[in-house]
Amino acid sequence: MEDPYTKEELYAIPALKPDWALIHVQKSDPQGNAQILGNQQFDVEMTRAAQKGVILTTEKIVGSEEIAAEPERTTIPGFLVKAVVEKPGGASPCSCHPYYGVDKTEMSRYMTLTQSQDGLREYLESTDESHAQDAVTK
Amino acid sequence: MEDPYTKEELYAIPALKPDWALIHVQKSDPQGNAQILGNQQFDVEMTRAAQKGVILTTEKIVGSEEIAAEPERTTIPGFLVKAVVEKPGGASPCSCHPYYGVDKTEMSRYMTLTQSQDGLREYLESTDESHAQDAVTK
Amino acid sequence: MGSRLASLPEHVIRAGNQMAVTLSRLIEDGEKVFHGVNSPLPMIAIFLAKKRHAPNCSLIEVAGSVDPKPRFMPNSTADPELCHGAASMFYNPDMYDLFARGGVDMAFLGAAQLDKQGRANMSYIGDPFQPKVRLPGGGGGAVIMPQVKRTVIWRTVHDRRFLVPRVDFSTQSGRLSHLVTPIALFEKKSTGLEIASVHPGHSVDEVIENTGFELERPSVVAQTHAPSAEELGALEELDPDGVRFTEFRF
């Protein structure tokens, strides 16, 4: 479409409007005020785009004072967050800086198995769920 | 104008395109990789909008290693910066967290004098320039 | 009570406290609340609401911090102390984006002129090319007022220069909900701004006399609840230096 000021021809791209954003973070307080360390890729944008809110998994839930001591790092505000789940290792087999890198063995298993529907089922059934914990729903 | 997707009536606001952004920061390396502590208001957006580049004044110039040790805090990339000036107290009489707060006496003097053209001249002539330093032009 | 506070005239103290609690009571628990720059009264009102009836409301500071825990109340609402202990940072692009998505419940904004239909002037008084007064401009007001769920306008003077039949320029308008002045609380109805209640010590005649636009005289004049002892105690604790009185001239 035409830029009304410069008359230049521009593209208008419709906004993505997800209902929910599911984000894994390094640190969150119980209210969902959360810090991402290292690269954040699109995570922060996803938290803003989610219409119904954000569901956080976090390496650890820490006290609000610890989060509030470094406000510049707290890019996810609790008022956008609907639930916080403490789930150490929750990003695995992907990485979570500085806690762990990519689990290459598990990633290969995932990529091999998920080439077929049967393999996908096998992968899902064999994936360790022992760490699952109850959500802290706000 | 009309949103081509939702048909909603929207406003199109023309972008501001300043030539330069002049920003005072707490810390910068000689390349202009810089960190703002505390509130950053519009400063980061201004660095992105400047067409010709950014001129930084900084409380102190530090080594690149010190900046690189905390990349998440480095929101102004050196490749946007054309010059870095070390100027401790450069934000005064306004505040620069955590180094100094607002200088209320000087601020009152400014607000009183600058109500007239003559006062503005008096203010400018009486303002301490002894801290002025040479720019580190990249 | 701070030394500065001791030197304030009684009527300013009464008006400041009445305005702070009246603004504060408009906030509901859990809401996301914003105030503009140079807004010591709304800032104190929000901290008061958080301390009392709305502990889970979120204050989004114009400079980017959310729910700061300042060690003292700064005179300027752009003071870096308003970053201290913040629960998170939510910078301007995020904030305007949240306004655009209808995610902000309430905004406290100032105005130099306001008319019955809720048009607010922050631009100029008089001839646009040779203005009598050049005002600071609306900041984000022109996009905030149409997008926020409700706007509350406040001003520490109530006179016919402020409340005018028609603004010289409409800098911003939109979802106005209430107006709070030193003498009354107004609510925006389909007919425009109308008296909701008159503050203790003031009369409906005084309000009508000092308002430049037409007002319907209420058949029963409600009186704004005076600050309770608990509210006054909380205000004193929050703001011992009387920052809430900064914008009053006397």
Added chain:
Amino acid sequence: MGSRLASLPEHVIRAGNQMAVTLSRLIEDGEKVFHGVNSPLPMIAIFLAKKRHAPNCSLIEVAGSVDPKPRFMPNSTADPELCHGAASMFYNPDMYDLFARGGVDMAFLGAAQLDKQGRANMSYIGDPFQPKVRLPGGGGGAVIMPQVKRTVIWRTVHDRRFLVPRVDFSTQSGRLSHLVTPIALFEKKSTGLEIASVHPGHSVDEVIENTGFELERPSVVAQTHAPSAEELGALEELDPDGVRFTEFRF
């Protein structure tokens, strides 16, 4: 030389090193350079350029870091090691904004299909409703290619399935500058992609034979400069584990 590297066939090592140096030489000092996801070869090429002829070029990582100093070369270009020691962070919204303002000099992008006019397919092969292959999609390619000053496309295979008369779908097109494959360097001219030079050990016939679109046979066939001893030494030092060979299949 890492143990994994010792097991690689000679022709892969030759092709990988040749591609790395060929990509690297396209970067000029002081440029702002971007590469897409899953791009180990361009990543190594940029680090090589920074180490040698373009110390002041800036690498903007897709995940947000600028000029990282990784302690090892990660297999994945989304690895958090690519945040270590970064000179600054420049996240996606900033990056796309910089593309839109014409502030990025070069982007290295991949493609599953490419035609002579520089249209790249990253979407699907075959019938759009029942695709033979569903590709990963272009990511930001569709806005990067028209906005960056120049795009270099790279791929570790050179065959008629990749270089086609016409792409099944044009995911992205725009300012294509060069194409680098294991056997040749192409340049985009007004006529479309043409052979710029053929890598040592390969012939122009092999290039034409394995290219699905029409090619003008050059009257004089230039040979790509082989990696110098210095370039090979720098590559070995940068990438002792041979991450640059990751995308080769054999």
